[in-house]
Amino acid sequence: MHQDNDFLAIYRVLLDEFGHRSWWPAETPFEVTIGAILTQNTNWANVEAAIANLKAAHCLSAQRIVAIDLKELQKLVRPAGYFRQKAKRLKILSEWIYEKCDDDVNLDNLKGMTLDFIREELLSLKGIGPETADSILLYALHKPVFVVDAYTARILGRHGLIFPDSGYDDIQVEITAHLPEDVDLFCDFHAQFVELGKRFCKKNSPRCEKCPAAVVLGEPDLDPLRLQNSL
DNA sequence: TGCCAGGCCGGGT
DNA sequence: ACCCGGCATGGC
Numbered sequence: 121m122h123q124d125n126d127f128l129a130i131y132r133v134l135l136d137e138f139g140h141r142s143w144w145p146a147e148t149p150f151e152v153t154i155g156a157i158l159t160q161n162t163n164w165a166n167v168e169a170a171i172a173n174l175k176a177a178h179c180l181s182a183q184r185i186v187a188i189d190l191k192e193l194q195k196l197v198r199p200a201g202y203f204r205q206k207a208k209r210l211k212i213l214s215e216w217i218y219e220k221c222d223d224d225v226n227l228d229n230l231k232g233m234t235l236d237f238i239r240e241e242l243l244s245l246k247g248i249g250p251e252t253a254d255s256i257l258l259y260a261l262h263k264p265v266f267v268v269d270a271y272t273a274r275i276l277g278r279h280g281l282i283f284p285d286s287g288y289d290d291i292q293v294e295i296t297a298h299l300p301e302d303v304d305l306f307c308d309f310h311a312q313f314v315e316l317g318k319r320f321c322k323k324n325s326p327r328c329e330k331c332p333a334a335v336v337l338g339e340p341d342l343d344p345l346r347l348q349n350s351l
Numbered sequence: 352t353g354c355c356a357g358g359c360c361g362g363g364t
Numbered sequence: 365a366c367c368c369g370g371c372a373t374g375g376c
Binding site: 155156157159160161162163164165166167201202205209246247248249250251252255267269270271272310311313314317318322323324 | 359
Binding site: 161162163165166169170198199200201202203204205206 | 370371372373374375
């Protein structure tokens with residue numbers, strides 16, 4: 121389907137194009153987890169406004185999220201959209217964290233647990249799916265999981281590096297099978313995908329003009345029928 | 352103005 | 365096992 125080093129080749133091109141992203145804007149592991157919920161299907165600029173509200177209300181710890189009145193929490197996270205759902209999801213996640221962690225901001229107890237255990241626990245919580253769980257695992261707890269998001273799937277799909285009907289787990293397996301298990305690489309590579317997506321691979325853009333990935337992958341093939349036939 | 356953004360859930364086939 | 369509607373705000 122592709123050369124074994126395609127993914128690393130893409131990474132090198134993106135790294136050269138955008139530089140190290142040293143990504144996920146947050147000051148603490150708990151703030152990462154908050155952001156992972158708030159950014160679900162939502163522009164990061166809106167998430168920033170919600171986090172600023174939470175910060176002003178001193179709600180950037182699990183204990184404070186657990187304690188705050190639900191209606192008040194809804195008001196704080198409103199700019200992030202889906203505010204009723206997200207307020208509930210923040211409560212559920214914070215209750216789980218508060219029960220597991222002595223330090224409800226740095227989450228050191230979680231860092232000592234195995235990746236698979238935490239992932240299963242997170243996925244059992246209502247409102248946490250694979251991407252949110254993996255974002256927490258990678259960016260808050262520094263566990264080696266590759267985060268697959270809409271940009272990643274779209275970019276790889278348009279370049280024919282994954283099958284059109286690939287699901288989240290399929291894509292994750294495909295990527296990690298061709299990369300060294302390296303937390304820093306996983307962090308930066310995912311950030312590069314997002315940067316590339318924002319600039320060149322939006323949902324309804326008919327063609328990725330000047331897409332840097334085309335240097336190693338060739339021109340993107342956006343015709344679904346042709347793509348189907350070629351696989 | 353409508354479309355999109357760093358998803359996930361629940362109910363129906 | 366898929367497919368789909370609902371969830372919601374703010375920026376271009």
